[in-house]
Amino acid sequence: MNYIEIIGFSAATLTTAAFLPQVYKTWKTKDVSGLSLPMLVMFFVGIFLWLVYGIYIKSPSMISANTITIVSAFLLMYFKMKYEKR
């Protein structure tokens, strides 16, 4: 692995890890009042496009980071829709 991919993977680890506490907190508390569905959808589509970009430019760190983050974004959208009505 070359030098720049080490920077990329460090970036990927930090930015994906920063989302996990939010996913955990929302799952545990079922409190979705502070989450905005339009924003989550925008974010999800944005991350999907970054994933397409990463695949196109063949960036291992971008592909890894965005694959993990798209799962986090999907879970937050799912929790928002599931718990909103209760």
Add this chain to the structure above:
Amino acid sequence: MNYIEIIGFSAATLTTAAFLPQVYKTWKTKDVSGLSLPMLVMFFVGIFLWLVYGIYIKSPSMISANTITIVSAFLLMYFKMKYEKR
């Protein structure tokens, strides 16, 4: 501008825009109780490393997105430190 940079700039617009309501809300309400400083610092450092990565691989969309997002992340850290003690 080539095809893949259009995808990149669409991704950049969506993921940076998804942060602005959080910055605005925190600025208006001064409510930083839901924000975690260690997470904000991790996120800030992560975005800084993505910016370095974007500059290195000469990606215009990654440079733009991460420059704007690093300002958002910095503002959230600043608000957290400024309003925490009040």
